[in-house]
Amino acid sequence: MLNFIKKIACIYALIGLSAAVAVAQQPSAEGTLVKGKVLDSKSREALIGVSVAEVDADGRIVKGTATDVEGNFILKVTNTKNKLTASYIGYRTNSQPIAGKTTVNFMMVSGTTDLSEVNIVGGRMTGNGLLPIKERNSTLSISKINAKELEEMQAASIDQALQGRLSGVDITASSGDPGAAMNIRIRGVSSISSTGNPMIVVDGMPFETEIPGDFNFGAADEQGYAQLLNISPADINTISVLKDAAATAAWGSRAANGVLLITTKRGNVGKPSITYTFKGSQSYLPDAIPLLNGDQYSTLIPEAYMNRTGLPLSTTATREFNYDPNDPYWYYNYSNNTNWIDAISRTGYLQDHNISMSGGGEKARYFASTGFFDQKGTTIGTGLKRLNTRINLDYYISEKIRIFTSIAYTHTDQQRSYLSSKDGAIRGMAYIKMPNMSVFEFDEYGNLTPNYFSPVSNVQGTYSRIYNPVAMATQAKYDIGGDRVVPRFQLNYDIVKDILKTTLDVQFDINNTKNSSFLPQIATGRPNTETVVNRAYEGDIDIFNINTKFDLVFTPQFKKAPDHHLITFLSIMGADAKSVGQELMTSNTASSLITDPSAPSRTQNEELAVVSGVSQTRSVGAVVTAQYDWKEKYIVNATLRGDGNSRFGPNYRYGLFPSFSAKWRASSETFLSGIKNLDDLAFRASYGQAGEAPRYDYTFYNRYSTYAWSYLGESGVYPANMELKNLRWQTIHGSNVGVNMSMFNGRFRMDADIYRNRTKDLYFDNLQIGSYNGYTGTNMNVGTLDNQGWEIAVWTTPIKRKDWSIGFDFNISRNENIIREISEFYPSSKGDVTAQGEYMRLLQIDNPFGSFYGYRYKGVYTDKDATRAKGASGKPIEGPNGQQIYMRFNYPTIDYTFQPGDAIYEDINHDGNINYMDVVYLGNSNPKLSGGFGPSFNWKDKLRVSTFFNFRLKYDIINGTKMNTSNMFYFDNQSTAVLRRWRKEGDVTDIPRAVIAGGYNWLGSDRYVENASFLRFRTITARWTFDKKFIARLKMKTLSAYMTAENLYTFTKYTGQDPEVTATGSDPFRIAYDYSMTPPAKTFTIGLVAGF
C-alpha cells in the first residue's frame, strides 16, 4: 500500500509541477478591454449567448464571457497577443487574433456538420497500446477489427461477436447460456496450467478479467465469471489483438497469452449527437439429437438389463417399466413420452438498448452512454440483465495539457443454471433422463398435480446422479450479481511540443461480485435429513485494483535529416490487486422458499462452511522502447521490459524481458516501384520474451493450515505447502516472421505470419511427487512447450462499380502445440484402453498434442459363429484338441468372451484376443486449418449485405455424445440410433446389443471418432441505411435498420450436434471430446440505429 501512496503522491506532484509550469508561462499584462458584436453571417442578426473567450497560444482559455441580447460582448483580455474565439451551438467556432485591436466582431457561419474535426495524425494509428505508431510502420503482428463490423450481432460481450473474425484468435463458448464466459486463445495455449486467457487492455489500461485462483465459489467454476460482460459492446470503438511476443512483451507478465486491446468511443468536436441503437433478437434451438421416447426407452432398458446375465429387472423392485394401468400412481408417472429437452428449453430473446451522446467543442469533448441489455436464455432459468453507463470526458486545457477521464459503471445480474456445465448441466441431464417419467407428479388417483416429480430414487439412481431437470431449471437458482466501477484519469502533458510528451494514468477498478445459489428439495427429491436439500449459498468477492502508468515519449525531430525517424518511449506501470472474499453455505433451511443461508439452517459437512479469504498481488513493470526508421523503409524496434511480481519469492521476483522487431518495406525500394498495382509490401520479423507469473499468491511462503477437527479444544497444525523459493518466471520466447501487402489501391490487402512461441520453465500445478517428501504434489517449472503455426488474413474488394461493390475477407490459420521437454515426474501416457470409452493418449516429445489411439471398430457380431477367432489367414483358430476358440477381450485379466451382438474390434495381430496390442492410431483433434471468410455486398451505401462463415478443417473429434447416447450401458436415455441395435441372431447392423453394465461395446474405438471439418454460415446481415434527404425530413442525422441471422447452417459430415469442439483445458493429454448436446441457437436479430 505504501508503494501505492508513493505513486499517487508522485503523480500529484507531477500534475502540480506542470500546472506551475503552465502558470509560469503566462505573461503578465495589464487588462485591455476588447468589445465586439457577434452576428449571423447570412441573416446579419445578432446572436445571443455566444461564448466568447480569450485563448492563449496553447489553445487554453484564459477568460470568457457571453454575448448579450444584442449580440454585444465586452471582455477584459489579459494579453493582446492572444486570440479571441466565439463558439455557439449550430455554428462553426470562429477565432480571431486580438493583435492589439480593441474591437473584434464575429460573423458566425451556421453549419450542420462538425467544425474542423481535428485530425492530428496523418494515417491510421496502431501500436501495442502504449505507443501509438502509424499502422504502416508497425513492426508487430497485430490484428485489428473495427467494432462497427460486429455491431449487428447479438452478443452480450464482445468476445462472442469476435468468434472467427481474427486470424490466430480462437474463441469458443463455454456454454450457450446467457453471460457464459468465452475461452479466448491467441495462438494456442502457451501454458499447461493457467487458464490461457489473454490480457485485456481497455484504453491503454489493463482490465482484470480473472477471479483470483484461491477463491472457490460454491458450485461455480471460473467460467461463471465473464468479466468482459462489464464492457458494453456498444461502447467499443476498435479491438486489436497483439499476437507476437514482441508486441505483448511491453505489457509484461499478464500478457503472455496475448493481449486484446480495446478502445472505447470518445467524443468528437461537434454538436451533440445522440445515437440510439436497438437490437432485438430471438433464438431458436435447432432440433436436438433425436432421443428415444418413453415407449422406446421402456423397451430398451428391460432388454438391456436382461442381456447382461439373463436376470431380468425385478417387477417388484423396479416398477418403472410395469406399465400396469391398474396401478395408477406408477402407471401415470412412468408411462409418459416426455421430451425433457423441450421441457427445459424455450425461445430465447434479447433486447439491447443503447443511448449515447457525444460531441464537444475544442476544449471539452464527451461521450456518454447508457445501455440496457436483457437476455433470456434458451434454457429455462437462464438470463442476463445489464445496465451500463460510461462517460468519457476529454478536456483540452491547452494545446499542451489534456485530461482524459472516464468512468464506467456496470451492473449485471446473471441467472444461470444451478449446476455448471462441468457438473453435467441441466441440458445434459435432460438428455439422459428417463423419458417415460413425468415432469409433474401424478397422484395416486392418476391426477396430475402441480408438484415436480422428484422421487427420492428410482432405477436411474438418486441425486446427484439424476434429478428432475425441469425442477432444477425452474426452482433452483444461481444468481451472479456484479457491480463494477472503473474510474480512470489520464493527464497528457507535452513538455516540448511534438518532441517530449508525458502521460500519467491512474485507474481504479472496484469490482464486486455476489453469487447466491439455492438448491431446493423439490429439485433433488432427497429426504430432508440430507445436506443436498434446501442448500443455500452466498458468496461475495470484492476486488479493488489500482493501476498506474507513467509514460514518457521522446520523438526527436531530425530537421537536417528528415528521412530519419526515432521514437523512444519509457513507461512505468504499477498494479495492485486486492481481493476480499466471503462465503457461507448452509443446508436444510426450513422450506424451499427460505433461500437465505443466514436463516436457521445446518452447517454439517465440510462443504457447508463459512469461509473468507484475503489476497493481494502487486506487480511493477518498466518498459523502454525505441523505434527507428529510415524513410519508413527500414524500421527497427527494440523493447526492454523489467517486471516484478509479488507472487514470486525474493530469488526470482524480478525479470528482464527484451524484444526486438524489424520491418522492411520492400515496396519502397526502387526495383519494385515499377509494379503499378502494388501499394505496399512489407516484411516483418520479431523476437521477444514475455514472462508469466504463477496463478497463486504466497506460494513462496511455507504456509500452515489447521485440521478441520480438534482434540480437547485444540486443533492440529500441519504444513500446507512446500516453500517454493525458486519458482521462476515462465517465459515465452516468441519469434514471428510476417508480411503485409496491399494492392490495387487497397482493394487487395493481406497479412501473413509464421510464428513460434516457445514457453520455457513451464509451470505445472500440483505435479505429483513422491509422498516421502511430505507432500503429494507441488507446483514446479517443468519443461518447454512450443506453439507454432501460421496465419493469413486477406481483405479484398474483387468487384467495385459505381453503385455497388462486393467485398471478400478471408482468414486462415494453423496452430500446433508441441512439448519439447518435460519433467520426469510428468506422466507419459493417459487413458486405460481396457476401460470403456477411454482413448489412449501419449505424450511424445516433439510431436503435436491431440493424437489419440484406440481400437478399430468393425461392426457387430451377427451370430455365434461370427465370434470365432480367426487367424491371419482368415481361417478359424482351433484349440489343441480341435475345440472352437471364440474371440476374447483382454485375456487373461478380464477374459471376456465376445457374444453375438457385441462390437467387433479389429484383431490387428490375429491372436483371437482384443487387448492393448490391437490399439492403433485413430486421429488428431487439432484442426489443420481454421479460419473464416465473409463475402459482402454494398449498393449505393444504402444496402449492405454482409455474411460471415467460419470453418475448421481436417480434425478428428471424439463424439462423446454419440458414445453416451448409444452405449446402452446405463439406465440412461439414448438416441434413436439405438433403434437399430442388434436384437436377434442374424441381425446385421452397426449398433451392438444393449447391455446394462456388461460387455465391452463402447471401448475407445474409431466408432466415435469423426472427421469434424465444418463450414458454418455464421451470420448474414442486411442493413439498410436510409436516404439522407429522408432522414433530414425526420430531423435526424442517421437512420439505419438491419436484420441479422446467425448460425443458419453448418456444413459438415459430423453426426454430432455441433462440430465446433476444441480440446478444453491446458493438459497436454487433452483431446477434443464432444459432449455438447445442443448446437448453437439459430438467432434472428433486428436492429435499429438512429442518430439525432
Add this chain to the structure above:
Amino acid sequence: MRNLSYRSVLLTSLIVLAFGCKKKAWDEYYGRPDDLEPPIYQVLEKKGNFKSLLAAIDKAGYKRTLSGAGYWTFFAPTDSAFDVYFKASNISGITALDSVACRKIVTYCLVYNAFKKERMGDYQANTGWVPNTAFRRRTAYYNGVYDGVNTQGQTVKMIASNRNNNGTTFYVDADNNNKYIPYFVDNFLAGKALTAADYNYFYPNTALTSFNVVDAVVTEKDVPAENGVVHVVNKVITALPGLDEYIGTNPNYSEFKKLFDKYLLTYAINATATNNYRIVSGNAADVYTKIYSNALGFSPNNENFLKLTDNDGQQNSYSMFVPNNASFTAYLNSVLLENYTSIDELPIGVVYDFVNAHMWLNAVWPSKFATTFNVLGEEARFDPGVDVVDRKILSNGMFYGTSKVQEANVFSSVYGKAYLDPQFSMMTGLLNQELKFQISNIRQKYTVLLINNATLNAAGFFADPSVDNNPAYQWRYVPPGGGSVLTSSSALVRLLRVLNLHVIPGVDVKDLSGSGVALTYGGEFVRYENNKVWAAGNLDSLRPVDKLVTKTAKNGTTHSLSGVLNFSETFIGKHIEKIGSPTTSAYNYFWQYLRNSSIFTAATGDILNIAAGTPYTIFIPDNAAIQKAVTEGMLPAGAGGVPNFNPASLADKELVNSFIYYHILNKKSVATDGQESGSFETLFRDGAGDPTSIFVDNSLANAMVLTDMNNRKANIILAQSNYLSNRCVIHLIDNYLKYTE
C-alpha cells in the same frame, strides 16, 4: 479478380453439396431403421386374424402399452381360438366380455420381458441363465383385492399373501402377487426327463408339440415386434386360479379346506392395500391380508414361489395333493381321532403335520411321484393312475385331487402311537426333542416302550410350565424316595436318559412274553421276560415293570408299560461285589482277584480306568476258568496251585491287573441280543501301549462266543449273563481269555 468470382461460384456449389451430405449422414444415423418391426399391437393388427384379441386389448386398457411401451412376450390367441372359446363358454362374442374378463385374457398372456422360444426353457437365476429348467413365467396378471369370507363368516375385501409366511413377513407392499403362466418347451421336458405322458396327464386333449402353453399349442413362434415377441396360440388362455382359489371354490375339498379356515388362517388389516383399494375403487372398505399359518410349508395363496431369488418361480412351483371329502373324513376318524373325540382336541401340531404332508415345495410331475418329497420329506404315496381323481396345473402350483390321504410317517409310525394318544403327551413331548424324526421313519424298525403321563408323574417326573419359557427346561424330577429335587437341564438330562431306555432302534420286538435283551437308544440294555421289562435301575430296586398294551405301527411295535425303566446309579465294582461276594458264586474267584488288586477301590467300588458315563462289558470267567488260568500261569498262584488272590510281588499284581483288564471291553456294551458282532477293544494295553481286542461272535441271539488273542474260545453262560449294570453288562464265561504279551 475473375479467379475470385470463379471461386465463389465453386464455393456455392460446394455448399449445396455439403448441405446434402450433412442431412443424409444425420438421417442415416438417427433415422428409424426400415426393418424395425412395429409394436405388438400393430403387428397383430397387420396380421389381420387377431380382431377379437385386439378388441380385448382395447377393453383391458392395454392398447396404449402394447402400442409401443415395455418389453413383453405375448401369447396371442387367434380369432379362431376366440370363436372356439366363445362357443365353449356360451358367449356371444367379445362385446359380451367385460373389461375384467378381457384383462384376464390379455394380461395373463402377457409375460414380462421378451423371450423367443429358445429362451423360454431357461431359468433366469440371479447368477444368470440356467438352461432347460424353466416352465413358468410371471405374467402381468394379478388378482388384487377380492371379496372373501373370513373365519367369522363375514364377506370382506381381501388380498392374498404374496410371500410365504415365515412368522414375520407375509406381505410385501410393492409386489402385486402376479400370476405365473405354465408352458412346455421341448428342451425343458428333455432336461427334466419328462414325456408327453406327463403333459397329457393334465391336458389329455392337447397333443404335446415342441412349444405348448397351458393347453394351447403355439402355432407360430417368435413373431418379432418392436416391444417384444409374439407367440401365436390356438386356444384362449384365461387366468388360471391359484391353489387357494381352486380349493376354496371346489366343494369336493370342503372338508380339507375347513382345516385351513379353522386352524391355519388369520386375517389382518393391510394398510397399504386398503389405501390403494380406496383410491382405485372409491370404496371405504378395509382390505385384509389372508395369512396362512407360518407352520405350513407355504401359503397356497402366494403366487410367488419361495422368492429366495426373484425368479425362482420360473423353474418350480408348489404342489398340493388334496384328499376329497370322503377319503379325508375316513382317515380323520380312523387315525387322527382314534384317541380323540374331535379335531379341536388334537394337538395343533397334528393338523400342521397332516396338512404339510399334502404340500410340496416342488412341482410333482406325474412320473415323479416316488422321487419328489413333500414338506415333511416324504414322497407322494399315490398311484397316479388310481388315487388321483382331479389334476390341474394352476397358476402357482400343481393340484392333485385324491381319493386317499397322504399317510404321513408321523401318524403311521410308532411315533404316531404316542403322538395321537393324549395319555402319552409327555412322552411325545420328550420324543419331539430329538427322536421324532428317527422313530417316525417308516423305513427303520423301532420298538418303543410307552409310558403314560400318570406313570411318569408317579416316577417323580413332571413338567412345571411356570418356571421357564423353554419347554425343555420346564421338567422337574422329585425322587420318589426322597432326595434333592432336580430342575432345569439336570432334570431334562435325567429324563432323556430314562426316555432313551424306552426306545429300541433297529429291532421290532413284537412280543415281550419271551425272554430277551435289547439295546436301547442311549446305548444301555434292557431285559424283558414274560411280559416284564427291566433296566439296570429296576434291577437295583428289584422292581421290573409290566407290559400293558401292545400296538402295531408301520415301522414297529409299541408296548405301554406300567412303570418307568430306570438306570442304575451304582458303580460297576459294587455290582460285581454284589454278585461275586458269596463264596458260592461263580463270579467269586474273579471278585477276589479284583477286590485285592491295585486297581480297585473298595470303599467306592471304583475300578481304575473305568469312567462313569461310558459303556463297558465285563466278561467274568467262572471259578473253574479262573483256576485254569492260575494253573496256566495267567494269574498268580499260591501254594498248591490255588489262586493267590493277593500276591505280594509287583509282577504278580500286574499279572492280575492285566488279566482283569483283558476281560473288560472298553466303551462297548454287548449283550446276547444277536445284533452286533466284531472285534472289540479291551482295557488291556500290550507292552507297546497298543490296545488289544477280543472277537465277539454275537450272530445268534442268546448265545455268544468270544475268541481271544490266542484264538481260544469262551462261551457265555447265558443264565448268569446279561447282568445289567451302570452302562455295563456283566457276562459269565466258561473259559478265561488269554492275552499275549
